[in-house]
Amino acid sequence: MNPLSVVARTVCNLFAWFLAVFGIYVIIHGHLTPGGGFQGGAVVATFMAFLLVAHGGKKMQSWVKKDIFTLMECGGLTLFISAGLLGMSNTFFYNFLAKAGGLFGSAVPIGPNPGALNTSGTIALMNLSVGLEVVGGLSMILLYMFSGAHPEESLGREEAGHDR
Amino acid sequence: MIGNFPYLVVGILFVMGFVGLVFEKNLMKIAIAMSVVEAATNLFIITLGYRSGGSIPVWTMAGGGSSRMVLPTPQALTLTAIVIGLATTALMLSFVMMIYRHYGSLDVRDVRRLRG
Amino acid sequence: MKARIFFLISILLVGGLLWTGLQAVHPFGIPGETPMDDYFIANAQGEAAANNVVTSIVFDYRGFDTLGEGAVLFTAVISVAALFRKRGHN
Secondary structure (H helix, E strand, O other): OOOOOOOHHHHHHHHHHHHHHHHHHHOOOOOOOOOOHHHHHHHHHEEEEEEEHOOOHHHHHHOOOOHHHHHHHHHHHHHHHHHHHHHOOOOOOOOOOOOOOOOOOOOOOOOOOOOOOEEOOOHHHHHHHHHHHHHHHHHHHHHHHHHEEEHHHHHOOOOOOOOO | OOOHHHHHHHHHHHHHHHOOOHOOOEEHHEEEHHHHHHHHHHHHHHHHOOOOOOOOEOOOOOHHHOOOOOOOHHHHHHHHHHHHHHHHHHHHHHHHHHHHHHOOEEEEOOOOOOOO | OOHHHHHHHHHHHHHHHHHHHHOOOOOOOOOOOOOHHHHHHHHHHHHHOOHHHHHHHHHHHHHHHHHHHHHHHHHHHHHHHHHHOOOOOO
C-alpha cells in the first residue's frame, strides 16, 4: 500500500500520539471513569491502524515486527488467568486485594467522591492485562490481513516462485 | 407508541439487515448486513436498561443524579457482545479474501463446488 | 416476479413477528422491579472497592464471562493468523 501525501503524513506525525496517550489513560483509569480494558485497547489499536494507513506498509514493517504483538497478547491472557488463580483460596476470580492495604488496596468512601487510583484490588490488574491483550490481538489481525492482501510487499521472505 | 421509539428503530434495523443477509448476491454485502444485524441486537440490549431521568452508574464525582442510576448489567453484557461481533466480522472478511483469491469472483452463485 | 413476491412475504413475516414480540417488552424508561441491579449499585463500593459499577460487574461479579470473551478474542486472532500462512511454511 502506498503512503499517503505529505499533508496526511505530517498530520499523522503530529496527532497520532494523542491517540496513544488517551488510550493508555482510558485503560489505566478503568475502575474510576467509564472505560476499561476493552475500550482503551481499541483506541490504542486505532493508533496502530492510523500509522499503517498514513505511512504505507513497507515503513510499518520496518518499524514493528509481528513478534512483539504475539508476546503482548499471550502475556496479557496469561496475566489475566493468573490474577484469577491467585485468589483460589476462596473462589476462582476472588478479589483478594480489595481493602487489604497492599498494592491497589485502599478502601473507597461510600457515596460520590473524587476517585483515588490506589483502590479496587484485582480489577485494576485485570484492566491492564486485558488492555495488553486487546492491543496485541487487534494489531496482529491488522498486520496479518494486510500481508494477506498485498503478498508481494513483505520483507525478509523470498517471494519469487509463488504461483498465487 | 411514540414513547417506545427505540424499539421501533431496533425492529427496522433488524429487518433491513435480515433482508440484506438473505437476498443479496455479493459476498461483501452479506458481511455488511451481518454487521448491521449485530448492531441492532446490541442496541436492543442497551435500551432495555434505561431508567428515565437517570445518570451513568459511576460514583466518581456523581452530583445530584446519584439518586437514580441506569441499570449497569445490560451495559456489561453488551461489552462482551461487541467484542464477539468484532471477532466474527474479522473472520468473515478473511474468508471472503480467501474465496476471492481462489475463485476469482465475489458472486455467491459461482462458489458452489464442494471440493475446490 | 416470483422473487418479488417471496421478498415481500418474507419482509412481512419477519416484521410481523418482531412487532408482536416487541409489544411484550416493558415501556421505555420504566423497568419495574430491579432487585439485582439495586444490590449492585448499593454494594459495589463496599465489596469490590471500585467507583465504576459497570467495571466491577464485568471483572469482579461476572469475571468468568470475561475469561470466555478473552478466549474468543484469542481464538479469532489465531484463526486469522492460520488462514494467511504462506505456502511451504514448515
